[in-house]
Amino acid sequence: MTVLGAGLVGVATAWLLLNRGYPVCLIDPAGAGEQAAEAGTRAALGLLMAQVYRRSSGRGWRLRQRSLQLWQQWSDQLAQQGSALPFRPGLLQLASEPQELEQQQRLVQERSAKGFPLRSLSQEELVQLRPQVPEGALGGLLSPLDGQLDPIASRQLLLQDALSRGLELVSDRAEAIAASSGADRWQVQLASGPRLQTPWLLVCAGLASAALLEPLGHQRPLAPVLGQALELQLPAGCDAELWPGSVLWQGINLVPRPGRRLWLGATLEPDLVAGAPGDPAALEALRQLQGHAPDWLLAATPLRQWQGLRARPVGRPAPLLEALEPRLLLLSGHYRNGVLLAPASAEWAADQIAAGP
Ligand SMILES: Cc1cc2nc3c(=O)[nH]c(=O)nc-3n(C[C@H](O)[C@H](O)[C@H](O)COP(=O)(O)OP(=O)(O)OC[C@H]3O[C@@H](n4cnc5c(N)ncnc54)[C@H](O)[C@@H]3O)c2cc1C
Structure with missing residues (x-):
């Protein structure tokens, strides 16, 4: 599995996939260091507003409730290993x-x-x-x-735990993505030159997701x-x-x-x-x-x-959680609630992969 983007959404997804036993490669120019100054996760205040959400039904409500439960479960799991989510x-x-x-x-x-x-x-x-x-x-x-939840500290904690579970972290920028011939793999062209092959590609690159997907004919303006x-x-x-x-x-x-x-x-x-x-x-x-x-x-x-x-x-409800093509998943457009919704988004992706293309 390859995850593009190591904001909280990408890191949470990589962490959950590793927990479910998949090998994961996570690609972000920031690598294990600080994200770029404008990245959503680095700026967020980290409020988790699930039970005060005005609506009581629908996708937004379900994602929020599930995410709050998952943050609690993940927190318990990490606490058993001696690290506490802030x-x-x-x-x-x-x-x-x-x-x-x-x-x-x-x-x-x-x-x-x-x-x-x-x-x-x-x-x-x-x-x-x-x-x-x-x-x-x-x-x-x-x-x-x-x-x-402190977003920067939580991202760092999940990232360190993922690395200890065998995460492959690549400090690079994905320049382009394309389907491989045979169509059962995706190719990621890295800025430094190499081209990676992966069975599943998960695009979690925040605002940059739109430009990565556009050449494939997927218009998802953000x-x-x-x-x-x-x-x-x-x-x-x-x-x-x-x-x-x-x-x-x-x-x-x-x-x-x-x-x-x-x-x-x-x-x-x-x-x-x-x-x-x-x-x-x-x-x-x-x-x-x-x-x-x-x-x-x-x-x-x-x-x-x-x-x-x-x-x-633009023109679609947040967040964008979509299977765009077989083995190509989009997790982006979390707008004002990406810290809250990171675990439920990760679970959605892991369930898609478990169900198969
Ligand atoms: C001021 C502010 C306050 C907020 N407060 C809250 C809050 O209280 N509660 C809440 O739930 N949410 C809040 N949010 C929203 C939340 O921050 C975002 O929804 C969330 O951080 C999005 O996470 P992400 O991982 O999708 O994106 P990001 O954190 O933006 O990460 C995207 C990553 O993709 C990487 N990337 C980009 N292009 C490429 C490429 N080509 N190849 C590889 N990697 C790439 C970037 O380097 C970056 O690390 C707030 C946002 C802001 C700005």
């Missing part, structure tokens, strides 16, 4: 409008009836939280089983959607790890980090014109929580800022 449970969505509060309360009722442990937090309960959450929150929805994020050092005596989880407020994610740090990121930003820099005004609005930042947040010191690209499928 997962912090808990998501607290704040409501700033009465309509949002009503929606949250309906969701709590609906999910509780099905046995999901969501619960509503009153305004009085929110006021007790330290550090203070933004003023004006009318109530909140707490999901104890959703949470946040729009790059910019995401910006900030890391802040919080003032003394102010530790966001005391919150019951990561906090979501008006489309902004506040992620507690060890050492009195906080990550801030917006969930939605416009499509990026290729090569355009991030918008400094958007970054400042993020830091100010669009005018709602409590004093402790305004007193925090910015440590670093970064940006990355999310691959949003």
Whole structure:
């Protein structure tokens, strides 16, 4: 099996295939090192939003629930081997409008009836939280089983475990892919010259997947959607790890980090014109929580800022999990949820391979 792209989706897929006993070759120009700065996994905040998902049926719902289960299973498996996946449970969505509060309360009722442990937090309960959450929150929805997974550390952990299980890691770029004559193998042309043959080819190259597939007649355009994020050092005596989880407020994610740090990121930003820099005004609005930042947040010191690209499928729902031709699988276009959906995507691919071309 050959996997193109060692973002979290490609690494998770390679790891699962090795666990199922297949030999795997993983190709990425970054090799075992850091991904390029704009790669989705390197920029992601790592929120796992499965049980708070608004819909209760359909493919998106099923993939999210399955992925959350798998992250738990993989975490248990890795813990038995002495490595822990860096997962912090808990998501607290704040409501700033009465309509949002009503929606949250309906969701709590609906999910509780099905046995999901969501619960509503009153305004009085929110006021007790330290550090203070933004003023004006009318109530909140707490999901104890959703949470946040450190994407870079998780990718690294799975990659190291895969290497210890015999993963062949090739530090190179796939320039082109083609069917071999006889059609039971795929060929990968590497930038450094060699041409590899493989029975199954899995394209997990994020945004670059579209250009690899186009010469084969598969049009799967992907729009790059910019995401910006900030890391802040919080003032003394102010530790966001005391919150019951990561906090979501008006489309902004506040992620507690060890050492009195906080990550801030917006969930939605416009499509990026290729090569355009991030918008400094958007970054400042993020830091100010669009005018709602409590004093402790305004007193925090910015440590670093970064940006990355999310691959949003054009005209198709995210993610793209498709058997395009016999033995050719596409796993890309995970847009805003690739960290959450990496395990379910990997399982989909492993099941396709087990079922045969
Ligand atoms: C700011 C930001 C915040 C986010 N927050 C969250 C979040 O909270 N929760 C969540 O679930 N998701 C989040 N996401 C989305 C998530 O990051 C992505 O969906 C996910 O990382 C996609 O992973 P991937 O492996 O498909 O792609 P990537 O991580 O982009 O990896 C693609 C890999 O393919 C390699 N590649 C490219 N071309 C080739 C080639 N020709 N040959 C070989 N290899 C190649 C690249 O080097 C790269 O390593 C966020 C994204 C951003 C930008």
